[in-house]
Amino acid sequence: MNGEEYERDVEPRLLLVHFLRDDLDLTGTHWGCDTSNCGVCAVWLDDVPVKSCTVLAVMANGRTVRTVEDLERDGELDPVQQGFAECHGLQCGFCTSGMLMTARWLLDKNPDPSDAEIRSAISGQLCRCTGYENIVRSIRWAAEHPGGAVFGAGPEVVA
Amino acid sequence: MTRPEAARGFGSMRRKEDARFIRGRGTYVDDIKLSGMLHGAVLHSPHAHARIVSIDTSAAEAHPKVKAVITGETLSALDLAWMPTLSNDVQAVLATDKVRFQGQEVAYVVAEDRYSARDALELIGVDYDPLPVVSDARRAMDEDAPVIRDDVEGRTDNHIFDWEAGDRARTDEVFAGAEVVLTQDMIYPRVHPAPLETCGIVADMDKVSGKLTVWTTTQAPHAHRTLYALVAGLPEHKIRVISPDIGGGFGNKVGIYPGYICSIVGSIVTGRPVKWMEDRSENLMTTSFARDYHMSGSIAATRDGTILAVRVTTLADHGAFNGTAQPTRFPAGFFHVFTGSYDLRAAHCAVTGVYTNKAPGGVAYACSFRVTEAVYLVERLVDMVAAELDIDPAALRMKNLIQPEQFPYTCATGWEYDSGDYATTLRVALDLAGYDELRAEQAERRARGELMGIGVSFFTEAVGAGPRKHMDIMGLGMADGAELRVHPTGKAVLRISVQTQGQGHETTFAQIVAQELGIPADDVEVVHGDTDQTPFGLGTYGSRSTPVSGAATAIVTRKVRERARLVAGAMLEADPGDLQWEAGRWFVRGNPTSGVTIQQIAMAAHGDIELPEGVEGHLDATTVYNPPNLTYPYGAYICVVDVDAGTGKVRVRRFVAVDDCGVRINPMIVEGQVHGGLADGIGMALMQVMAFDEDGNHLGASFMDYLLPTSMECPSWELGATVTPSPHHPLGAKGVGESATVGSPPAVVNAVVDALRPYGIRHADMPLTPANVWRTIQGRPFRTDLAIT
Numbered sequence: 001m002n003g004e005e006y007e008r009d010v011e012p013r014l015l016l017v018h019f020l021r022d023d024l025d026l027t028g029t030h031w032g033c034d035t036s037n038c039g040v041c042a043v044w045l046d047d048v049p050v051k052s053c054t055v056l057a058v059m060a061n062g063r064t065v066r067t068v069e070d071l072e073r074d075g076e077l078d079p080v081q082q083g084f085a086e087c088h089g090l091q092c093g094f095c096t097s098g099m100l101m102t103a104r105w106l107l108d109k110n111p112d113p114s115d116a117e118i119r120s121a122i123s124g125q126l127c128r129c130t131g132y133e134n135i136v137r138s139i140r141w142a143a144e145h146p147g148g149a150v151f152g153a154g155p156e157v158v159a
Numbered sequence: 160m161t162r163p164e165a166a167r168g169f170g171s172m173r174r175k176e177d178a179r180f181i182r183g184r185g186t187y188v189d190d191i192k193l194s195g196m197l198h199g200a201v202l203h204s205p206h207a208h209a210r211i212v213s214i215d216t217s218a219a220e221a222h223p224k225v226k227a228v229i230t231g232e233t234l235s236a237l238d239l240a241w242m243p244t245l246s247n248d249v250q251a252v253l254a255t256d257k258v259r260f261q262g263q264e265v266a267y268v269v270a271e272d273r274y275s276a277r278d279a280l281e282l283i284g285v286d287y288d289p290l291p292v293v294s295d296a297r298r299a300m301d302e303d304a305p306v307i308r309d310d311v312e313g314r315t316d317n318h319i320f321d322w323e324a325g326d327r328a329r330t331d332e333v334f335a336g337a338e339v340v341l342t343q344d345m346i347y348p349r350v351h352p353a354p355l356e357t358c359g360i361v362a363d364m365d366k367v368s369g370k371l372t373v374w375t376t377t378q379a380p381h382a383h384r385t386l387y388a389l390v391a392g393l394p395e396h397k398i399r400v401i402s403p404d405i406g407g408g409f410g411n412k413v414g415i416y417p418g419y420i421c422s423i424v425g426s427i428v429t430g431r432p433v434k435w436m437e438d439r440s441e442n443l444m445t446t447s448f449a450r451d452y453h454m455s456g457s458i459a460a461t462r463d464g465t466i467l468a469v470r471v472t473t474l475a476d477h478g479a480f481n482g483t484a485q486p487t488r489f490p491a492g493f494f495h496v497f498t499g500s501y502d503l504r505a506a507h508c509a510v511t512g513v514y515t516n517k518a519p520g521g522v523a524y525a526c527s528f529r530v531t532e533a534v535y536l537v538e539r540l541v542d543m544v545a546a547e548l549d550i551d552p553a554a555l556r557m558k559n560l561i562q563p564e565q566f567p568y569t570c571a572t573g574w575e576y577d578s579g580d581y582a583t584t585l586r587v588a589l590d591l592a593g594y595d596e597l598r599a600e601q602a603e604r605r606a607r608g609e610l611m612g613i614g615v616s617f618f619t620e621a622v623g624a625g626p627r628k629h630m631d632i633m634g635l636g637m638a639d640g641a642e643l644r645v646h647p648t649g650k651a652v653l654r655i656s657v658q659t660q661g662q663g664h665e666t667t668f669a670q671i672v673a674q675e676l677g678i679p680a681d682d683v684e685v686v687h688g689d690t691d692q693t694p695f696g697l698g699t700y701g702s703r704s705t706p707v708s709g710a711a712t713a714i715v716t717r718k719v720r721e722r723a724r725l726v727a728g729a730m731l732e733a734d735p736g737d738l739q740w741e742a743g744r745w746f747v748r749g750n751p752t753s754g755v756t757i758q759q760i761a762m763a764a765h766g767d768i769e770l771p772e773g774v775e776g777h778l779d780a781t782t783v784y785n786p787p788n789l790t791y792p793y794g795a796y797i798c799v800v801d802v803d804a805g806t807g808k809v810r811v812r813r814f815v816a817v818d819d820c821g822v823r824i825n826p827m828i829v830e831g832q833v834h835g836g837l838a839d840g841i842g843m844a845l846m847q848v849m850a851f852d853e854d855g856n857h858l859g860a861s862f863m864d865y866l867l868p869t870s871m872e873c874p875s876w877e878l879g880a881t882v883t884p885s886p887h888h889p890l891g892a893k894g895v896g897e898s899a900t901v902g903s904p905p906a907v908v909n910a911v912v913d914a915l916r917p918y919g920i921r922h923a924d925m926p927l928t929p930a931n932v933w934r935t936i937q938g939r940p941f942r943t944d945l946a947i948t
Contacts, residue, residue, distance in 0.1 A: 011274070013274070014274070018273070021189070021190075022192075022272075022273075025192070026183075027183070027186075027187075027189075027190035028182070028183015028184065028185075029183070030187070030189075030355070030356070030406070031189065031436075032355045032356070032357075032439065033355075033439040033861070033862045034438055034439055034440075034861070035439065035861050035862055035863050037861075037862035037863060038355055038439075038862055040355050040406075067183065068182070068183035069182070069183050071182075071183075072182055077181070077182075081181040081182070082181075084177065084181050085173055085174070085177040085178070085181055086173065088173075088174070088827050088828070088830075088831045090177060090180055090181070090661075091407075091661035091662070091663065091831060091832075091835065092354070092355075092356070092404075092405060092406050092407040092660055092661030093176070093177075093179075093180030093185045093404065093406070093661065094185075094187065094354075094355040094356045094406030094407060095355055096180050096181060096183075097183045100181065115875070118870075119870040119871060120870075120871070122869075122870050123869050123870050123871045124869075125869075126355060126862070126867050126869060127355075128352075128353065128354055128355055128407045128409065128835065128838075128839075128867070129407060129661045129831070129835045130831060130834055130835055130838075131834035131835045131836075131837050131838035131839075131873055131876060132834075132838065132869075132870040132873050133834050133873070133875055133876050134831060134834060135870070136870070136875070
């Protein structure tokens with residue numbers, strides 16, 4: 001789990017999303033629809049994005065899980081995180097964690113995706129605020145800045 | 160000489176709030192965990208209309224992890240079984256006599272964890288006696304229709320209200336003399352805003368202090384606090400409503416839902432905090448829907464394309480309880496702004512509201528109090544005139560738009576539009592789209608038998624509710640407060656009454672202070688969403704934050720600036736009247752080197768400098784802003800679609816949107832809001848509907864059935880802008896949050912109908928799903944809102 005080992009006894013029916021949120025306090029992963037349609041619960045299970053509302057916690061036994069909390073390492077934001085802030089790829093923030101995990105996965109597989117490939121990669125996830133355009137731009141920004149970029153924590157004038 | 164650093168005011172700027180969201184560090188209601196917290200779950204009715212014979216909770220109460228089971232009977236003892244709605248009706252919190260829509264709340268369980276609470280719901284036995292159902296609003300007033308609201312003594316039908324606006328006689332007269340009159344029935348189907356975060360609450364009643372704290376998904380924390388005080392009889396100063404990070408609202412989080420009340424009661428009963436979060440089906444089935452307007456519109460014009468008048472009769476399906484959220488005096492919201500962007504001689508509307516066996520609500524989903532329905536009506540009718548007279552729809556609009564010199568313009572139903580240069584905006588959109596080339600391409604494709612459509616819409620919005628003398632919600636005036644504190648070092652804290660659900664208030668409102676006070680936006684902390692920490696105001700919906708609270712922020716900042724002038728006068732030993740302001744400092748007029756910065760003034764205002772008689776010191780100020788009028792943003796939208804005649808599938812190829820929302824504080828945020836609204840418009844036009852069958856079963860109760868647009872349905876939006884300031888807003892700004900949701904559905908539908916023109920089709924109802932389009936092509940369209948054969 002984000003590079004650390006956890007041992008827990010859980011009910012067989014416990015969903016991975018609730019295990020992450022309620023038992024491990026990793027609330028960056030959200031719960032949105034129960035039917036695998038919205039993708040706000042997307043996390044990596046053994047390096048593949050899955051919707052954790054339709055994965056049982058016990059199915060993660062002995063496997064690795066990565067969530068949004070693990071994207072920033074040693075105080076360095078992942079370029080996809082920077083891209084979303086840079087290109088206004090989020091508004092309410094509720095879909096953002098899942099989008100970021102899929103974006104990171106996409107860029108690991110395909111460092112220079114086309115817009116169509118980006119749209120296809122996030123097509124299983126809903127966003128109600130952005131109309132997707134700025135999410136596409138954010139992921140493209142991350143592809144164009146694989147080492148990230150230096151910017152302060154606060155707001156700066158863009159565009 | 161001290162000069163301020165480059166001040167950062169208006170302009171595109173990264174958002175302050177993003178730092179937490181990109182790290183997964185937001186705090187939404189469901190992220191809140193309190194010591195000893197219990198979990199609530201609601202039992203919902205499977206029937207749309209049924210008498211409750213009995214409820215047996217004994218097995219649920221015996222569940223080892225259950226702490227309380229609450230029914231309508233429990234609530235009746237507390238006089239809380241019914242609560243007032245936002246439209247002067249009442250709504251059952253938990254059903255006592257009968258259930259009136261599928262999904263209605265029947266019982267509430269409090270248990271140690273969320274799974275156990277759900278388990279216990281299955282142990283509650285409810286004996287229902289099913290009753291006949293009203294699914295179709297058009298049958299609600301039938302002689303033999305069952306009376307849904309027999310809780311109201313003496314009620315013998317399902318009629319709620321009749322309401323009209325405009326001049327009926329004058330309109331009839333214009334119609335009688337018109338060369339061209341077209342009439343069309345159209346449905347704006349029932350849709351749901353479906354924010355990705357569902358509704359929920361954590362309620363914590365501290366029995367020692369008597370203070371109730373709730374963290375809840377609300378777009379209007381202050382209004383909720385006052386309503387809790389009025390409904391539950393709790394002292395208002397002992398209620399604290401906190402609206403933490405909100406995962407999208409779109410109108411869904413304006414109202415107070417039964418689950419909130421039950422959770423508060425649950426906390427009172429158990430003495431422990433109680434959390435309740437809806438699941439998706441509960442959200443779609445029970446919380447505020449939008450639209451469900453059945454309109455019969457007529458338009459009158461001359462043969463040469465001068466539009467003369469519009470009239471409409473509307474049947475409004477309000478569900479089982481009249482719970483629409485809108486200013487009290489407007490039972491049909493702002494629907495009577497349906498004269499749109501055109502200079503008409505007359506207009507009239509008559510709206511009848513009825514009860515049906517469906518969930519309550521009716522005003523939600525970025526509709527600006529039903530401007531959405533109004534714009535859809537007029538933009539479809541105008542397109543029909545264009546088709547009938549074989550005039551290009553853009554040219555017809557251009558000919559009939561209100562002209563710049565006519566502003567302020569009072570429309571035929573009485574709204575006073577503040578400012579506009581409509582023709583310029585339409586021209587910018589046509590140029591951006593390459594309109595003439597598109598029409599040429601369409602002609603070529605048509606010749607080859609391909610279905611390409613170009614849809615135009617021109618909308619005028621009416622947002623920023625609103626002037627006290629015209630508008631209130633449950634007697635609460637729609638003014639908003641703001642407080643600005645400037646600390647000794649010149650850093651500021653702004654406290655506002657509106658609340659962000661993604662709109663970026665923490666950034667935009669800091670930019671307003673930055674612009675007006677000449678300090679960096681980084682030096683301004685925006686506090687919102689907590690009734691203990693912010694001044695009273697009615698919250699964020701109807702695109703009202705910038706028009707109302709943005710104005711309050713500008714004015715309170717100017718007050719601070721004037722207080723600073725007095726202190727600066729003392730510092731500079733000059734008459735304050737001789738001082739001149741430039742961004743971030745006061746200086747003696749004619750002597751620009753002799754100034755003091757706002758930071759220096761702030762320190763002096765808290766320091767030991769001798770201030771003139773009557774000058775208090777400190778710079779803090781408060782204000783309340785009562786808007787003199789609404790603001791009227793507008794825009795021209797052009798949609799290009801390709802329709803597959805074999806399958807009926809519509810592909811949106813391009814979407815051009817030119818918005819004029821006056822002065823833009825943060826253009827990046829404005830464009831983001833427009834993007835989101837355009838996606839919503841595509842969703843409503845092509846995919847989204849909550850239909851019902853004849854038994855009142857909800858056929859869109861999950862995201863598998865209620866389809867929202869994904870990245871694949873949305874094109875890459877092409878935006879443009881014109882800027883026509885609002886003359887009465889202190890910043891010249893207008894609201895924009897809902898503009899695209901209001902303006903885009905008719906552009907999409909107009910485009911599809913345009914594509915289908917070779918079949919002689921002049922109208923088709925939303926959503927234009929492949930099945931619906933295909934059936935329309937076959938000449939056998941169906942009611943999109945009903946699954947009744």
